[in-house]
Amino acid sequence: xxxxxxxxxxxxxxxxxxxxxxxxxxxxxxxxxxxxxxxxxxxxxxxxxxxxxxxxxxxxxxxxxxxxxxxxxxxxxxxxxxxxxxxxxxxxxxxxxxxxxxxxxxxxxxxxxxxxxxxxxxxxxxxxxxxxxxxxxxxxxxxxxxxxxxxxxxxxxxxxxxxxxxxxxxxxxxxxxxxxxxxxxxxxxxxxxxxxxxxxxxxxxxxxxxxxxxxxxxxxxxxxxxxxxxxxxxxxxxxxxxxxxxxxxxxxxxxxxxxxxxxxxxxxxxxxxxxxxxxxxxxxxxxxxxxxxxxxxxxxxxxxxxxxxxxxxxxxxxxxxxxxxxxxxxxxxxxxxxxxxxxxxxxxxxxxxxxxxxxxxxxxxxxxxxxxxxxxxxxxxxxxxxxxxxxxxxxxxxxxxxxxxxxxxxxxxxxxxxxxxxxxxxxxxxxxxxxxxxxxxxxxxxxxxxxxxxxxxxxxxxxxxxxxxxxxxxxxxxxxxxxxxxxxxxxxxxxxxxxxxxxxxxxxxxxxxxxxxxxxxxxxxxxxxxxxxxxxxxxxxxxxxxxxxxxxxxxxxxxxxxxxxxxxxxxxxxxxxxxxxxxxxxxxxxxxxxxxxxxxxxxxxxxxxxxxxxxxxxxxxxxxxxxxxxxxxxxxxxxxxxxxxxxxxxxxxxxxxxxxxxxxxxxxxxxxxxxxxxxxxxxxxxxxxxxxxxxxxxxxxxxxxxxxxxxxxxxxxxxxxxxxxxxxxxxxxxxxxxxxxxxxxxxxxxxxxxxxxxxxxxxxxxxxxxxxxxxxxxxxxxxxxxxxxxxxxxxxxxxxxxxxxxxxxxxxxxxxxxxxxxxxxxxxxxxxxxxxxxxxxxxxxxxxxxxxxxxxxxxxxxxxxxxxxxxxxxxxxxxxxxxxxxxxxxxxxxxxxxxxxxxxxxxxxxxxxxxxxxxxxxxxxxxxxxxxxxxxxxxxxxxxxxxxxxxxxxxxxxxxxxxxxxxxxxxxx
Numbered sequence: 001x002x003x004x005x006x007x008x009x010x011x012x013x014x015x016x017x018x019x020x021x022x023x024x025x026x027x028x029x030x031x032x033x034x035x036x037x038x039x040x041x042x043x044x045x046x047x048x049x050x051x052x053x054x055x056x057x058x059x060x061x062x063x064x065x066x067x068x069x070x071x072x073x074x075x076x077x078x079x080x081x082x083x084x085x086x087x088x089x090x091x092x093x094x095x096x097x098x099x100x101x102x103x104x105x106x107x108x109x110x111x112x113x114x115x116x117x118x119x120x121x122x123x124x125x126x127x128x129x130x131x132x133x134x135x136x137x138x139x140x141x142x143x144x145x146x147x148x149x150x151x152x153x154x155x156x157x158x159x160x161x162x163x164x165x166x167x168x169x170x171x172x173x174x175x176x177x178x179x180x181x182x183x184x185x186x187x188x189x190x191x192x193x194x195x196x197x198x199x200x201x202x203x204x205x206x207x208x209x210x211x212x213x214x215x216x217x218x219x220x221x222x223x224x225x226x227x228x229x230x231x232x233x234x235x236x237x238x239x240x241x242x243x244x245x246x247x248x249x250x251x252x253x254x255x256x257x258x259x260x261x262x263x264x265x266x267x268x269x270x271x272x273x274x275x276x277x278x279x280x281x282x283x284x285x286x287x288x289x290x291x292x293x294x295x296x297x298x299x300x301x302x303x304x305x306x307x308x309x310x311x312x313x314x315x316x317x318x319x320x321x322x323x324x325x326x327x328x329x330x331x332x333x334x335x336x337x338x339x340x341x342x343x344x345x346x347x348x349x350x351x352x353x354x355x356x357x358x359x360x361x362x363x364x365x366x367x368x369x370x371x372x373x374x375x376x377x378x379x380x381x382x383x384x385x386x387x388x389x390x391x392x393x394x395x396x397x398x399x400x401x402x403x404x405x406x407x408x409x410x411x412x413x414x415x416x417x418x419x420x421x422x423x424x425x426x427x428x429x430x431x432x433x434x435x436x437x438x439x440x441x442x443x444x445x446x447x448x449x450x451x452x453x454x455x456x457x458x459x460x461x462x463x464x465x466x467x468x469x470x471x472x473x474x475x476x477x478x479x480x481x482x483x484x485x486x487x488x489x490x491x492x493x494x495x496x497x498x499x500x501x502x503x504x505x506x507x508x509x510x511x512x513x514x515x516x517x518x519x520x521x522x523x524x525x526x527x528x529x530x531x532x533x534x535x536x537x538x539x540x541x542x543x544x545x546x547x548x549x550x551x552x553x554x555x556x557x558x559x560x561x562x563x564x565x566x567x568x569x570x571x572x573x574x575x576x577x578x579x580x581x582x583x584x585x586x587x588x589x590x591x592x593x594x595x596x597x598x599x600x601x602x603x604x605x606x607x608x609x610x611x612x613x614x615x616x617x618x619x620x621x622x623x624x625x626x627x628x629x630x631x632x633x634x635x636x637x638x639x640x641x642x643x644x645x646x647x648x649x650x651x652x653x654x655x656x657x658x659x660x661x662x663x664x665x666x667x668x669x670x671x672x673x674x675x676x677x678x679x680x681x682x683x684x685x686x687x688x689x690x691x692x693x694x695x696x697x698x699x700x701x702x703x704x705x706x707x708x709x710x711x712x713x714x715x716x717x718x719x720x721x722x723x724x725x726x727x728x729x730x731x732x733x734x735x736x737x738x739x740x741x742x743x744x745x746x747x748x749x750x751x752x753x754x755x756x757x758x759x760x761x762x763x764x765x766x767x768x769x770x771x772x773x774x775x776x777x778x779x780x781x782x783x784x785x786x787x788x789x790x791x792x793x794x795x796x797x798x799x800x801x802x803x804x805x806x807x808x809x810x811x812x813x814x815x816x817x818x819x820x821x822x823x824x825x826x827x828x829x830x831x832x833x834x835x836x837x838x839x840x841x842x843x844x845x846x847x848x849x850x851x852x853x854x855x856x857x858x859x860x861x862x863x864x865x866x867x868x869x870x871x872x873x874x875x876x877x878x879x880x881x882x883x884x885x886x887x888x889x890x891x892x893x894x895x896x897x898x899x900x901x902x903x904x905x906x907x908x909x910x911x912x913x914x915x916x917x918x919x920x921x922x923x924x925x926x927x928x929x930x931x932x933x934x935x936x937x938x939x940x941x942x943x944x945x946x947x948x949x950x951x952x953x954x955x956x957x958x959x960x961x962x963x964x965x966x967x968x969x970x971x972x973x
């Protein structure tokens with residue numbers, strides 16, 4: 001971590017040029033020499049840090065030396081950040097953005113060292129000029145003091161005989177999205193899995209608890225997932241529920257998770273009273289045969305009341321529990337006969353797992369590295385632990401020669417007595433094989449608790465706020481670098497439990513194995529801290545180490561704010577995860593000046609203190625899901641360095657302060673779910689804004705002129721990523737849509753257009769909404785657009801000319817378009833992969849025009865929907881016919897990539913077209929009130945026709961899978 005930090009500081013020093021030094025601090029003699037001394041001292045230790053970081057695991061003196069180096073580097077980082085901020089302000093950057101003169105304020109609240117108070121008062125009277133002189137002296141004095149300490153640290157390095165390591169230019173391998181290895185099949189667990197499946201399907205008792213017991217790293221969760229997703233299980237239970245438990249065993253949290261999966265509309269699900277929640281569970285599972293998985297149970301102290309709430313389920317419901325402790329299994333009333341003890345894998349199974357990962361996407365001849373000698377060494381190192389095998393294999397993927405393999409297997413890291421868990425040794429090797437910048441990104445993850453689900457984009461923005469992604473000084477490419485770092489950590493097996501985008505397969509969220517989390521805590525004992533205040537522990541007796549840089553406050557004592565965190569003067573990250581957070585003291589942030597990342601989500605915050613405006617280093621502020629928060633203080637506009645502001649789900653937020661116009665460095669503004677929010681017109685001045693996720697258009701009113709309108713999007717030239725525009729019916733006409741200039745935003749890839757009508761039925765009202773077509777046609781999107789979603793659209797025409805020019809469009813969704821009876825010729829679009837059509841009540845026939853085929857005989861080869869993989873029709877209440885084409889027409893190819901087809905609630909559809917059986921279809925789902933279509937299917941059973949559908953792996957009709965019995969009858973499971 002020190003290596004990357006020193007690189008950032010050196011980069012900062014390089015960015016403050018000598019000309020700026022001379023201009024800004026030329027009244028202080030020798031300050032330029034002090035800056036040069038900083039550079040020389042840091043450069044002197046930079047090449048030694050790889051050796052120092054590896055040795056700190058077993059040498060306490062080295063660990064202490066590294067701590068001191070990091071501590072002084074953090075101080076330099078803060079001083080330089082303040083200096084750079086002051087320089088940018090005084091150079092008139094804000095004035096160029098059209099800001100007011102009152103923004104150019106120097107820092108009067110700094111500790112003053114070198115100017116006597118009487119002279120300081122005189123200088124203050126001179127306004128900005130005097131303020132600049134004060135600022136110059138303060139920064140120069142602090143640099144000099146830091147330099148003296150750094151000089152001492154640089155001298156001490158000679159005591160440790162560090163070996164110099166010269167790194168080449170850091171290059172992160174950018175792999176294909178699918179190149180990480182996701183081993184979905186569980187190796188070496190066939191016997192145990194068959195035993196569990198037998199227990200789950202038996203009719204032998206009421207809610208039988210089946211524990212899966214084994215030490216950490218044996219793959220208990222992965223094993224449970226393979227059972228949970230097995231088709232024999234998915235078809236046997238009415239409901240399947242997965243809950244991550246961890247420690248402590250919180251019955252209210254578990255109950256809420258269960259209710260959430262049951263998807264019942266019940267006001268009680270938001271209660272914090274267990275009795276209320278248990279009643280809700282009991283009612284909603286009455287008579288239902290369910291499978292409940294409780295993953296990672298440690299101390300089930302409140303198991304009995306939760307079990308009682310589950311008694312109403314069907315007698316053949318099952319509860320699967322994963323735990324490291326046999327005692328836990330017995331506490332949950334399991335018996336030895338129904339316990340699955342996972343043991344270590346055999347050497348053979350471990351080597352098979354290793355081989356799958358290490359040689360994934362590799363040439364066959366590379367596997368020659370895997371000779372008997374190497375196999376024996378690998379088997380010894382991983383010792384039957386799947387996680388160790390997976391981690392070591394992920395490391396070896398990047399070693400090209402046998403010598404490199406041998407060097408890893410004979411590394412001294414395997415001999416470290418300080419590394420207690422065997423799997424830590426393989427993790428440590430993989431960790432030190434990462435570049436310093438990627439290491440820092442990985443270590444940051446430990447500030448979040450176990451089982452935390454990381455949103456990829458949110459995590460990358462946190463890394464940005466800590467300046468982990470600007471190693472090369474290119475701020476514009478930070479997000480791209482962050483994605484590369486994230487992919488690198490995925491490929492090295494530091495993340496798991498991936499959730500992927502349905503279309504492109506990109507990972508959008510993930511989790512971290514408990515042992516990986518333990519490993520990172522081992523490396524960051526003093527710097528990253530998760531603070532949980534037990535009911536028996538009075539806050540005043542708690543001691544928070546002032547070495548802590550990243551803090552997560554998980555709970556509070558007696559609903560009081562833990563003022564002891566004020567001891568952490570160098571705190572850079574503060575995450576408060578407790579839902580019982582009391583009102584924040586007015587001086588909450590006045591003592592935590594170094595914070596870069598502040599995350600206060602779901603805390604029931606009603607008011608944000610004005611003191612937040614003093615956080616000069618703050619770059620990331622997340623206040624999401626605070627539903628009672630009504631306003632932000634004007635001081636938020638003083639956060640000059642703020643890059644990310646997240647306000648998702650702040651339903652009570654009424655308006656954003658006009659002072660936000662001063663946030664010239666703001667890149668990301670998230671306001672999804674803030675429908676009551678008035679966005680000021682001044683947001684259009686934020687020319688660096690790259691992400692505005694949501695815009696709810698307000699109906700005209702008295703203060704209409706001060707509100708951000710649809711056409712104001714045209715001022716935000718850098719917009720990228722995703723944009724959701726809601727309540728489009730409030731736009732005046734198509735000219736507003738044209739003024740958005742979306743056609744110039746080449747990096748805006750995902751667009752949702754929600755017109756906001758709340759009725760579906762009366763066709764006579766369609767004329768009143770003809771302007772919907774004008775507004776839709778007014779948009780001119782860039783051809784780079786990858787996904788489009790149109791909702792609550794009331795016109796009879798749904799085919800703007802620009803849509804057929806979107807040759808890169810991969811995903812398209814239409815929802816609640818009640819008056820349009822004809823589908824556009826979407827088959828002509830070449831890149832489509834996902835298409836969903838919902839609530840188009842006027843459609844009675846889907847004809848060949850939908851395929852992009854005219855009535856004439858084609859003269860050339862035609863491919864309709866060439867890349868379409870997923871097709872869904874839902875709630876098409878008048879749809880009767882789906883027209884195909886002549887089978888003998890060999891010049892037409894239709895949906896040659898189709899894998900999944902879903903027909904849901906289409907009560908009058910009579911048949912499916914024959915061309916579907918020429919597609920590579922794998923899954924067909926006909927669900928809920930498709931009785932005519934289901935009957936059509938049954939009448940063809942036992943005929944030659946069934947051969948046409950023989951390649952479809954899964955056919956599901958009205959909630960039941962269909963079995964194929966040769967060419968005979970189709971039988972329901």
